[in-house]
Amino acid sequence: MNFVEELKWRGMIHDFMPGTGEQLQKEMTTAYVGIDPTADSLHIGHLVSIMMLKHLQRAGHKPIALVGGATGMIGDPSGKSEERNLLSEEELRHNEQSIKRQLLKFLDFDAGPNSAEIVNNYDWISGFSFLGFLREVGKHLTVSYMIAKDSVKNRLETGLSFTEFTYQLVQAYDYLYLYRNKNCKLQMGGSDQWGNITTGAELIRRKTGGEVYALTCPLITKADGTKFGKTERGNVWLDSRYTSPYHFYQFWLNCSDEDTERYIKIFTLFSKEEIDALIAEHKEAPHRRALQKALAEDITIRVHGKEAYDTVVEASGILFGQSTAEALHKLPEDVFLAVFDGVPLFEVGHGEVEQGIEMVDFLSEKTQVAKSKGEARRMLKEGSISINKTRVSDTDKVDANQLIAGRYLVVQRGKKNHYLVRVKSG
RNA sequence: GGGGGGGUUCCAGAGCGGUCAAAUGGGGCAGACUGUAAAUCUGUUGGCUUCGCCUUCGGAGGUUCGAAUCCUUCCCCCCCCA
Numbered sequence: 489m490n491f492v493e494e495l496k497w498r499g500m501i502h503d504f505m506p507g508t509g510e511q512l513q514k515e516m517t518t519a520y521v522g523i524d525p526t527a528d529s530l531h532i533g534h535l536v537s538i539m540m541l542k543h544l545q546r547a548g549h550k551p552i553a554l555v556g557g558a559t560g561m562i563g564d565p566s567g568k569s570e571e572r573n574l575l576s577e578e579e580l581r582h583n584e585q586s587i588k589r590q591l592l593k594f595l596d597f598d599a600g601p602n603s604a605e606i607v608n609n610y611d612w613i614s615g616f617s618f619l620g621f622l623r624e625v626g627k628h629l630t631v632s633y634m635i636a637k638d639s640v641k642n643r644l645e646t647g648l649s650f651t652e653f654t655y656q657l658v659q660a661y662d663y664l665y666l667y668r669n670k671n672c673k674l675q676m677g678g679s680d681q682w683g684n685i686t687t688g689a690e691l692i693r694r695k696t697g698g699e700v701y702a703l704t705c706p707l708i709t710k711a712d713g714t715k716f717g718k719t720e721r722g723n724v725w726l727d728s729r730y731t732s733p734y735h736f737y738q739f740w741l742n743c744s745d746e747d748t749e750r751y752i753k754i755f756t757l758f759s760k761e762e763i764d765a766l767i768a769e770h771k772e773a774p775h776r777r778a779l780q781k782a783l784a785e786d787i788t789i790r791v792h793g794k795e796a797y798d799t800v801v802e803a804s805g806i807l808f809g810q811s812t813a814e815a816l817h818k819l820p821e822d823v824f825l826a827v828f829d830g831v832p833l834f835e836v837g838h839g840e841v842e843q844g845i846e847m848v849d850f851l852s853e854k855t856q857v858a859k860s861k862g863e864a865r866r867m868l869k870e871g872s873i874s875i876n877k878t879r880v881s882d883t884d885k886v887d888a889n890q891l892i893a894g895r896y897l898v899v900q901r902g903k904k905n906h907y908l909v910r911v912k913s914g
Numbered sequence: 915g916g917g918g919g920g921g922u923u924c925c926a927g928a929g930c931g932g933u934c935a936a937a938u939g940g941g942g943c944a945g946a947c948u949g950u951a952a953a954u955c956u957g958u959u960g961g962c963u964u965c966g967c968c969u970u971c972g973g974a975g976g977u978u979c980g981a982a983u984c985c986u987u988c989c990c991c992c993c994c995c996a
Contacts, residue, residue: 711952744951775949808950863943866958870944902943903950 491547519674525583529727557610663688732830740784
């Protein structure tokens with residue numbers, strides 16, 4: 489199966505320029521996607537582009553990940569309703585290094601002629617003089633052409649700085665640069681990048697007469713219409729400092745049936761047959777959630793490794809399974825701590841627990857499970873708080889008898905929110 | 915420059931002298947059902963020393979026993995005619 493067919497059945501094609509498929513059939517082709525280093529970690533939204541590169545490489549072509557050290561200093565207006573803040577050069581350099589490290593997990597950088605590469609457009613844009621840019625790039629595209637782009641058109645009313653207006657030219661130049669220096673003939677990206685990519689193709693055609701191509705994938709959506717990749721905690725990051733492996737795994741495990749059927753095609757490398765089998769299996773016994781588990785397993789292992797995955801599955805079993813207070817008490821301390829790694833932790837004084845703490849105070853003042861006493865009371869009234877797997881009410885107290893391993897309490901709010909409370913000695 | 919309409923609790927949007935911590939909808943959170951899904955139903959959604967008190971209705975003053983509601987002034991939005 490060739491690259492375009494592969495992406496097609498996976499639902500990863502939104503649009504491509506005529507001739508794209510033919511080019512890929514003709515010869516080993518170099519293609520790139522751009523990633524703006526706006527943070528020092530990728531999040532799962534970036535994963536789609538990365539998977540496109542992965543499939544490209546598997547099809548025998550050469551992937552380039554372009555870290556936008558220069559473009560990140562400008563800000564892409566595509567899909568943005570407001571002018572962006574500029575990042576400092578120092579921040580960008582740091583972000584870029586971190587992102588590079590993450591990319592190493594996904595692409596093969598030692599695959600002979602089609603080894604993956606990482607480039608940074610800062611390297612060729614930063615030295616460009618303003619006059620040089622105007623003569624080299626600006627001269628070849630008209631304002632009317634630039635204004636016709638949706639990314640610009642949508643912002644003309646609300647406001648768009650000259651800087652953001654110029655963004656598409658900078659990105660276009662990247663494409664030209666890679667075409668000339670790396671023989672790169674395909675640029676890929678999310679569907680919001682279509683305008684920027686075609687500007688690049690146009691620039692290349694006018695300056696060199698060369699023919700290059702574009703391929704975009706649809707924006708990932710959720711069936712309920714909310715934004716993909718966000719939880720109440722914010723973005724789902726690949727870096728465990730921002731999203732613990734536990735939450736990362738839980739994110740995928742909690743996807744709805746409908747979404748998972750689409751996601752598993754996009755975010756895993758399972759074959760069509762394997763995925764069809766999983767979907768059939770899931771339809772057979774939906775409550776087992778074979779599909780979500782397969783997706784979560786595959787992607788968690790690739791991002792965080794097998795060991796982290798095993799721990800996280802064990803943790804999930806304990807946190808959501810039928811386990812009881814006794815089961816918690818029986819866990820060896822090291823397993824216990826591994827299970828609760830990444831779960832919010834609060835500390836209370838030993839003396840306070842000895843004396844017993846009113847439940848409302850415990851939830852709101854001693855810990856931040858509830859934002860206020862009022863909220864703590866409401867939660868207790870609603871019956872949503874459990875301690876060590878046992879539901880509690882506002883008349884209960886927290887005392888030393890409940891401690892696990894002599895110094896821990898497991899607090900649960902609703903089904904999904906867990907907190908660990910540790911008793912400070914002294 | 916002229917005329918008009920607004921700024922209300924997370925959002926949208928009622929209220930227009932007391933019964934307003936403020937209708938209704940959305941969102942959030944929780945409960946039931948279930949599969950740690952979706953849909954549905956239910957509860958809840960300013961704070962506290964909680965049968966009461968305190969802080970909220972763009973800012974600052976004022977009228978009144980009493981104001982989100984009336985007056986003055988300031989700030990900010992939007993629309994229409996030039």
